[in-house]
Each structure stands twice: as C-alpha cells, then as structure tokens.
Amino acid sequence: MTDLPASPLVALLVGVPIAFALVSLFFRTEGRARTGLLGSLGTTALAFPAILEVARKGTVIHLLGGWAPPLGILLRLDPLAAVFIGMTALVGGVISLYAWWYFRKEATAGGTSALFWPLWLFLWAGLNGLFLSNDLFNLFVTIEVVGICAVALAVLSGKAASLIAGLRYLLAAIAGSMGYLFGVALLYGSTGTLDITLLGAALTPGPATTFALIVMTLGLMIKTACFPLHFWLPPAHAAALPPVSALLSALVVKGTFYILLRLWTEVFGVSLTFAAGQLIGVAGAVAVLWGSWQALMQDRLKLIVAHSSVAQLGYLLMVFPLIVLAPGVAAESANWLSPAWTAAVYQVMAHGFAKASFFLSAGIIVIALGHDRKSSLRDLVARLPMTAMAIAVAGVSLIGLPPSGGFFAKWMLLKGIFMSEQWWWAPAVLGGSFLTAGYVFMILRLAFAPAEAGQPVRPVPKALQVCALVLAIGSFLIVLPADHIIQFLESTAPFATGVETYPEGGRHGND
Amino acid sequence: METYQIYSLASAVIFAVGLAGIFTTRLFFKKIIATKIMGGGVFLCFVSFAERDALAFADPVPHAMVITGIVVAVSAAAFALALARRIQQLTGQETFPVEEE
Numbered sequence: 001m002t003d004l005p006a007s008p009l010v011a012l013l014v015g016v017p018i019a020f021a022l023v024s025l026f027f028r029t030e031g032r033a034r035t036g037l038l039g040s041l042g043t044t045a046l047a048f049p050a051i052l053e054v055a056r057k058g059t060v061i062h063l064l065g066g067w068a069p070p071l072g073i074l075l076r077l078d079p080l081a082a083v084f085i086g087m088t089a090l091v092g093g094v095i096s097l098y099a100w101w102y103f104r105k106e107a108t109a110g111g112t113s114a115l116f117w118p119l120w121l122f123l124w125a126g127l128n129g130l131f132l133s134n135d136l137f138n139l140f141v142t143i144e145v146v147g148i149c150a151v152a153l154a155v156l157s158g159k160a161a162s163l164i165a166g167l168r169y170l171l172a173a174i175a176g177s178m179g180y181l182f183g184v185a186l187l188y189g190s191t192g193t194l195d196i197t198l199l200g201a202a203l204t205p206g207p208a209t210t211f212a213l214i215v216m217t218l219g220l221m222i223k224t225a226c227f228p229l230h231f232w233l234p235p236a237h238a239a240a241l242p243p244v245s246a247l248l249s250a251l252v253v254k255g256t257f258y259i260l261l262r263l264w265t266e267v268f269g270v271s272l273t274f275a276a277g278q279l280i281g282v283a284g285a286v287a288v289l290w291g292s293w294q295a296l297m298q299d300r301l302k303l304i305v306a307h308s309s310v311a312q313l314g315y316l317l318m319v320f321p322l323i324v325l326a327p328g329v330a331a332e333s334a335n336w337l338s339p340a341w342t343a344a345v346y347q348v349m350a351h352g353f354a355k356a357s358f359f360l361s362a363g364i365i366v367i368a369l370g371h372d373r374k375s376s377l378r379d380l381v382a383r384l385p386m387t388a389m390a391i392a393v394a395g396v397s398l399i400g401l402p403p404s405g406g407f408f409a410k411w412m413l414l415k416g417i418f419m420s421e422q423w424w425w426a427p428a429v430l431g432g433s434f435l436t437a438g439y440v441f442m443i444l445r446l447a448f449a450p451a452e453a454g455q456p457v458r459p460v461p462k463a464l465q466v467c468a469l470v471l472a473i474g475s476f477l478i479v480l481p482a483d484h485i486i487q488f489l490e491s492t493a494p495f496a497t498g499v500e501t502y503p504e505g506g507r508h509g510n511d
Numbered sequence: 512m513e514t515y516q517i518y519s520l521a522s523a524v525i526f527a528v529g530l531a532g533i534f535t536t537r538l539f540f541k542k543i544i545a546t547k548i549m550g551g552g553v554f555l556c557f558v559s560f561a562e563r564d565a566l567a568f569a570d571p572v573p574h575a576m577v578i579t580g581i582v583v584a585v586s587a588a589a590f591a592l593a594l595a596r597r598i599q600q601l602t603g604q605e606t607f608p609v610e611e612e
Contacts, residue, residue, distance in 0.1 A: 140580075147587075148587060148590060151590070151594075152590070160598060160601045163598045164604070164608070166594055167591060167594045167595060168607065170590065170591050170594065173587075174549075174587050175530065178526070178549040178550055181580060182522075182526060182556065185556045185560065185573075186556070188557070189519075189556070189557075
C-alpha cells in the first residue's frame, strides 16, 4: 500500500482542525468563537481539494514522519473515506454556522459556550483521523478522542440532567472502547501487526480471532448505539445543546459504524459466518421498529428525534446480512453488493443531513417558545414558517419518500434485499417507514393546529432558520450526483465487496 | 498449561468481572471503578503478548500501546469522576436514577 501516490492534504485534514483548536484556546470568548468558526470553515474547504485529489489519482496516502508500516502509521484516503469526510465537512460546516449565531443569541452564563469551539474542532480532527486510519490502534486513539470530546460537548449546558446523561454516555463509551481494545490486543497477539491491510492477509480463523471479532463488534455496537445497546443515546442527545445534538446524531455515531463496516469487510473475512451477518441484521431490524415506535410514544420533540436516530441507525446494520454472503455464494456473482453498499453510504448521508436539520429546528423552537413539549409545535406554520418547512422536508427524507436521499437509501436497501432473496428483511424496512411517517405526520399535524392562547413567541435570528433549512434541502440534493458518487466509490475496494463464508469455516460470530 | 494461556485466561476473567460490575451497580463510583478493572484485564492481555514467539527480547510495541492506553483510560476516568462529582454537588445524587421506561 506504500506505493500509492502521497498527498500532504491527507495529513492536513487532521492537522488543520487540531491547529485551530489549539490556537482558539489562547483567546477569550469572542476571539475563540471567531477562530473556531474560521477553523471550521477552513476544514470544510479543505475537504474539497482532498476529494478532487482522490477523484484524480485514486487512493492517496500519507506516511506519518516518513515511517512505513508495520512500524509507522499510514493514513490513507480512499473513495469511501473521502465520501465520509465530505459528508462530515458539509454537515459540520453548516452546523458550525448555526452554532456561531446560536451562541451569540444564547450566550450561556459562565462562558461555557466558548468551550464549544475547541471541543468541536478536536472532535472533527478525531473524526477525520478515524476515516483516514488504516491501523487498529490508531483507530482506538481516534475513537477515544471522538468519544471524550463528544461527551464533553454533550454536558456543555452544565445542567444536572445533561450531566447524568453525559456520565452514562461516557461509561458506555469507555466500556465500548475497552471491548474494542481487547480485540486489538488479541489480534496483535496472534498476528504481530495492526495494519488493516496486513491483518486482512495474515489473519487465520481460530478461537482467538472469533473472540476478537465478538468483543470488537460489541464494543463498536455500544458506541454506534445499536439496539439493544442504544440505552445511552436518547437521554444524551436530547439533553445536549441544539448544535451539539446535531453533531452527535449526524456525525459521531457514523464514525464507529464506519469502523465496523471496514473491520467486517477487510479484516474479519476469515471468521465471519452467514449467521453472524443475520444476527446483526436482526439487531438492525428490531432497532428500526423499536426506535420508531418509541419515537411515536415521546412527548418532547428532542426525544422524538433522538429515538428516531436509534431507528435510522438500524437501517445501517441491515446492510451487514447482505454483505456477508451465504455459504457457497461467490462475491463475483452477488450482484446485490453494489446496491447494498450504496444503501449504506446514502443512509449515512441522508440521515446525517436530515437529522442535523431536525435537531437544529428543535433548537429554534426552544429559543422561540422556551420548551420543546409537543404543544410547542402548535401553529408552527404561522409562527416559524421556515422552520416548519425544514422539519417537513427533513421528515420526508427520514420517512424515505421520493425524491429524497432517504428514499434512495431505502430503495437501494430493498433492491439489495430482493436481489439477494433475503425477503424477510423487507417488512422491517417498510414497517420502519410507516412508523416514521407516523411521528413525522404527527409533528406536521400539530404544526397546522391552532395554538393555545397567550404563548409569547421570542424572535429567532433568520440565519439559524436558514441553516436548518439548508441541511434539510441538502438531504434531497445529495441524490442529484448519485451516479457520480457511486462511480467514484465503485472504483476501489471495499465498496461493493462481499464476505464469502463457508459452511465448515469458523463458528457463529455474535450473541 | 503455558504461561501465555494463564495470562490470557486471567485477563478474560478480569475483563468479565469489570463488565459485570458496570451492569450490577447503580453507584457512579463503582461503575467508574468497574471500567478501570475492565481496562486492567485488557492491559494485562496486551502486555503478556510481548513475550511472543520465544523472542530473545521483549516485543516493545505492546508496551508502547499499553502506555498510550493507560494514559487514555486515566483521562477518561478523571473526566468521569469530575462529572460524577459535579452531579453530586448539583443534586446530591450518587447513583443513576431508576429507569422509568
């Protein structure tokens, strides 16, 4: 892998946000916010030349300090990483603009809001590093950076409810990363390398590998909030400040999903079984139905949106049973792999845009009315027309109605499901969409209902509403370049690769 | 039974004890200690792999990784303790509230 073209842009994607985060710490409130915003926009801008570089040259790499693996650390930017980095850049950029205006309006006592910028830039550096890492231990460090910054951001408001939710989140995150690290130790012990490419070639099936697969998968599933390990997500995401909830739901949980996807397709091919893929799929299907049902039962807008995240993450897990092929099926003949991978990538993007928009809108409603109980939604169409529209547009994408990004993701998922003849997943996909339609239409019905008298509406800066609307519309616009994005991704593995399994090979992989 | 098997088994047991600890208590402090115990198991496992393949010298890479891991774990625990202390100051609570769902 060291013979691939090198590019300094790869290192800058991590270095620039870290540099701005450090510089911002030298300033007080106002200067820190300015440096922070500048750093955010700079990191967003940097993603475009990086993606163009990949489009021109294919996968590009950077050797840290000039040391080659197995001793040194290699950062590699392949098309899959580029798409995740691009999504993070666009969604993160808009959320940064929202945060800029939000913290001007709602300057919290004690200046805690000034801590947002360094923490968010460190988090961004961690996420970019995660997408670029090709080394299991490096990935551990990046998930810790991401995890600790995410918890610190989640407790930024300093209220008791958010602190308790944050501590629960932190404990889940520590337990998850310890599970992951245990797997890393076992893999190092049996192969002597941690480079993903080298591991994929060197790993042999056996009890140690199977155990590593189980603890790493479970650890990452805790961090991705996969059913039944999702318990920490709704309170933590609902109690955080609006820009933070958007970041956590749209970007942070996608990071560990990305690792899971890479590990399953690039490292653990030898010890995966068809049943392991099916089990993850069951967890995903139950998450879709349970999460959507719970969302319907909530009476606070932010809790509805947070439970809906659990459901939407479930769709991502339903890609695994399609990628892990049944015994005897060759990867070359499995023509549903491309739709399945497209579904995963588009679900990540569509959910990123739509959910960020939803949380930002919830924040606008809290500013305007002081709370986010269901009654706050009444007469939203007259009070905050732009926000009502953002919620409607983002909601349509979450349900998966054409021509949204959410529709494209779910359509591709269904296509993959029927082409692979695993029709038993289809009811969960459709059922999830119906339940999602339930809570989105419930919100919209309230938005058109007359308001209770005597509720004053505080003015909300237009800029905040524009940010939420831009993200909602973004969840539709991502469909336009779909051909180009898929072509871009298809050029390089792991996109559209499947894991072949053998009836006699390995054991059942997961609990 | 070979030495590395004893270490591996012991680390798996320690890890499991820590994991069980997280789920069997509602006290903040006990949960934080439980995550430390999980970490102890993982680090023991990692360090024991340094004596691999009957090398004449110990493999330094696991040590480097365990030191990094310990630093990360200490910071995470410090953060968790700070959160727990702040919650205790604000509300007087030392345990997680019982789930209502």
